[in-house]
Amino acid sequence: MKVAVSSGGTTLESNVDPRFGRCANYIIYDTESDDYKHVENKSSQASGGAGIQAAQMISDMDVGSVITGNIGPNAFRVLSAASIKIYSGATGSVKDAIEKFKKGEYKQTAAPDVGSHFGMGRK
Amino acid sequence: MIISVASGKGGTGKTTVAVNLALSLKNVQLLDCDVEEPNSHIFIKPVFGRKDTVFIPVPRVDQKKCDGCGRCKEVCVYNAIAVTRKKVLIFPELCHGCGSCAYFCPHDAIKEENREIGVVEIGRKDGIQFIHGKLNIGEMMAPPVIKAVKNNVDKKKTVIIDVPPGTSCPVITAIKDTDFVILVTEPTPFGLNDLSLAVEVVRKLKIPFGIIINRSDLGNKKTDEYCTRENIPILMRIPFSKKIAEIYSRGDPIVGTLPEYKEKFQRLFKKIKKSCG
Amino acid sequence: MKEIVIISGKGGTGKTVVTGAFAALARDKVIADCDVDAADLHLLLDPKIEKSHIFKSGVTAFTHKKYCEGCGACSIVCRFEAVREDFSIDPISCEGCAFCSFICPQNAIEMKVNTSGKWFISQTRFGPLVHARLGIAEENSGKLVSLVRQKAKEIAEEKGCRWVIIDGSPGIGCPVIASITGVDCAVVVIEPTLSGLHDAERVIDVARHFNVPVKVIINKYDLNCDITEKIERWSKDRNIQVLGKVVFSKTVVESVVEGKTIIEYSNNKVTKTLSDIWKSLEKELAG
Numbered sequence: 001m002k003v004a005v006s007s008g009g010t011t012l013e014s015n016v017d018p019r020f021g022r023c024a025n026y027i028i029y030d031t032e033s034d035d036y037k038h039v040e041n042k043s044s045q046a047s048g049g050a051g052i053q054a055a056q057m058i059s060d061m062d063v064g065s066v067i068t069g070n071i072g073p074n075a076f077r078v079l080s081a082a083s084i085k086i087y088s089g090a091t092g093s094v095k096d097a098i099e100k101f102k103k104g105e106y107k108q109t110a111a112p113d114v115g116s117h118f119g120m121g122r123k
Numbered sequence: 124m125i126i127s128v129a130s131g132k133g134g135t136g137k138t139t140v141a142v143n144l145a146l147s148l149k150n151v152q153l154l155d156c157d158v159e160e161p162n163s164h165i166f167i168k169p170v171f172g173r174k175d176t177v178f179i180p181v182p183r184v185d186q187k188k189c190d191g192c193g194r195c196k197e198v199c200v201y202n203a204i205a206v207t208r209k210k211v212l213i214f215p216e217l218c219h220g221c222g223s224c225a226y227f228c229p230h231d232a233i234k235e236e237n238r239e240i241g242v243v244e245i246g247r248k249d250g251i252q253f254i255h256g257k258l259n260i261g262e263m264m265a266p267p268v269i270k271a272v273k274n275n276v277d278k279k280k281t282v283i284i285d286v287p288p289g290t291s292c293p294v295i296t297a298i299k300d301t302d303f304v305i306l307v308t309e310p311t312p313f314g315l316n317d318l319s320l321a322v323e324v325v326r327k328l329k330i331p332f333g334i335i336i337n338r339s340d341l342g343n344k345k346t347d348e349y350c351t352r353e354n355i356p357i358l359m360r361i362p363f364s365k366k367i368a369e370i371y372s373r374g375d376p377i378v379g380t381l382p383e384y385k386e387k388f389q390r391l392f393k394k395i396k397k398s399c400g
Numbered sequence: 401m402k403e404i405v406i407i408s409g410k411g412g413t414g415k416t417v418v419t420g421a422f423a424a425l426a427r428d429k430v431i432a433d434c435d436v437d438a439a440d441l442h443l444l445l446d447p448k449i450e451k452s453h454i455f456k457s458g459v460t461a462f463t464h465k466k467y468c469e470g471c472g473a474c475s476i477v478c479r480f481e482a483v484r485e486d487f488s489i490d491p492i493s494c495e496g497c498a499f500c501s502f503i504c505p506q507n508a509i510e511m512k513v514n515t516s517g518k519w520f521i522s523q524t525r526f527g528p529l530v531h532a533r534l535g536i537a538e539e540n541s542g543k544l545v546s547l548v549r550q551k552a553k554e555i556a557e558e559k560g561c562r563w564v565i566i567d568g569s570p571g572i573g574c575p576v577i578a579s580i581t582g583v584d585c586a587v588v589v590i591e592p593t594l595s596g597l598h599d600a601e602r603v604i605d606v607a608r609h610f611n612v613p614v615k616v617i618i619n620k621y622d623l624n625c626d627i628t629e630k631i632e633r634w635s636k637d638r639n640i641q642v643l644g645k646v647v648f649s650k651t652v653v654e655s656v657v658e659g660k661t662i663i664e665y666s667n668n669k670v671t672k673t674l675s676d677i678w679k680s681l682e683k684e685l686a687g
Contacts, residue, residue: 077212134411223497258573290534
């Protein structure tokens with residue numbers, strides 16, 4: 001099963017990025033093969049609809065779950081429509097986040113964490 | 124005749140000029156197009172009669188006809204449409220109302236509906252017909268509300284338009300198709316910096332213009348020098364006066380308390396009319 | 401590291417003068433000018449530009465005349481009155497929706513990426529400044545503002561600075577929102593006029609909508625003491641702290657003309673009030 005993690009960098013040692021829509025990269029981790037790849041988030045520079053576009057890209061990749069710091073209302077809506085499970089509130093390295101996820105330590109997120117535009121104006 | 128009152132910088136006295144000019148003339152319409160922060164009504168205190176809601180079209184998908192092909196998403200440059208697991212999701216706040224998605228849907232599954240983004244209010248005070256627009260908080264697009272305000276222009280009257288500050292889209296929408304632009308500035312480096320940007324805009328739109336220097340005795344001579352160099356007429360100077368500042372702060376028009384200004388604004392209008400031929 | 405933004409709702413209240421003062425008073429900071437539509441802060445800070453970048457945002461339609469057959473489909477579909485009689489596109493009216501480009505049967509319309517502005521990293525006598533200039537008639541979506549903030553924060557983190565001081569945008573739209581989301585404090589500069597109060601109410605609504613803590617400075621307060629009192633009562637009712645009241649002073653205009661912050665120019669009442677305000681802000685946010 002594939003998990004997408006919002007990430008600052010391109011490896012498992014990178015930190016989880018606190019913003020789903022405007023993070024720099026996603027680490028797509030396959031829990032069955034323990035393989036991973038990184039995907040650049042081209043939506044990070046979109047003037048509007050970054051969350052929507054990012055969520056659209058993730059849902060087109062056949063991902064089952066998303067791990068991130070915060071998710072806004074638009075991305076939340078798209079991912080939910082795609083029946084993708086969302087786990088927010090993650091911090092630390094991508095590696096640690098995936099371990100915690102595998103152990104079932106994350107609770108599913110029921111609603112968007114932040115209002116729209118959270119990712120704007122922040123690193 | 125349609126006169127727009129603009130300034131690159133906020134706070135130079137645009138609304139003061141627009142309001143007092145309108146109050147000095149007859150057979151006048153005053154249109155406040157600063158739809159994010161409309162203020163002229165504070166000074167005119169009109170009695171409002173009509174209220175029109177401003178809508179922009181937003182797509183709605185008929186799920187029965189939709190097969191999830193995603194063509195609508197492909198033609199939307201604003202990311203206002205997402206298609207996932209064959210479901211179409213519309214994000215109205217991002218929609219610019221261009222109509223592409225509805226047109227290109229191969230199954231005719233998209234119809235456009237109206238979405239409210241602001242209001243236009245129309246009122247009267249003495250001889251002035253007053254119209255302003257208010258953009259709803261959280262909305263991104265001022266131009267449709269500005270256009271709705273300007274739809275009420277009555278060419279048989281003298282129309283004064285209070286333009287938003289700055290030089291971006293809303294300003295262009297307000298100034299477009301007017302006969303003359305008054306640029307209000309203050310003789311400081313801030314004022315001059317923003318004035319030169321505003322001059323660029325007005326020149327691009329090819330509309331005749333002139334300058335009013337407000338608080339004309341507080342600052343330096345560089346604005347005068349700039350106007351001379353650029354061949355820009357200085358139509359009027361209003362010196363700083365604590366009295367004027369106090370009248371403004373109360374929300375009263377200058378010409379109410381200082382009637383000599385009525386004549387000054389009438390002379391201003393004659394000057395403008397003459398320069399437009 | 402804390403971010404403070406200075407906003408006003410209405411223009412001309414003294415936002416940039418206050419930002420300049422804080423830039424002079426704070427230690428270890430990066431300054432950001434997010435008023436990209438009408439940037440003024442550089443006039444007080446005399447920046448030496450170190451890096452200059454082009455900012456591209458959005459697209460504009462462009463008709464390649466050699467392929468155009470004059471069918472006029474573009475003109476029929478355009479809702480923004482951007483297609484001229486000769487079927488060339490008016491770049492000022494064009495909103496970049498691409499409808500014309502999609503529909504043109506000759507594929508004669510190209511969507512070109514806009515160079516909509518420039519942004520700069522500069523050095524000033526008070527530290528690094530990140531600033532930008534939006535081109536005329538460009539859509540101010542807030543994206544350039546976000547970029548300025550992002551770069552300012554990066555520099556602050558790199559240098560271990562304590563503060564990012566942001567000159568915010570006027571109004572209540574996207575540029576303001578991009579200026580204020582996620583900051584530690586939004587300082588609203590209000591002048592004691594009915595219009596000023598009216599506009600400040602709207603921008604404070606926006607700030608609260610985004611859960612941004614808000615404080616108030618009343619500038620030129622002695623121009624109308626009644627309204628100043630009204631603002632104080634209004635702030636109290638809404639649980640908003642008034643950081644201080646600054647007296648009207650022609651010396652402030654002189655300092656602007658000289659290209660200096662008021663703190664450097666004069667030791668008058670304005671300087672004293674703003675210094676006190678900064679001390680209390682510093683204490684509350686850092687401590």
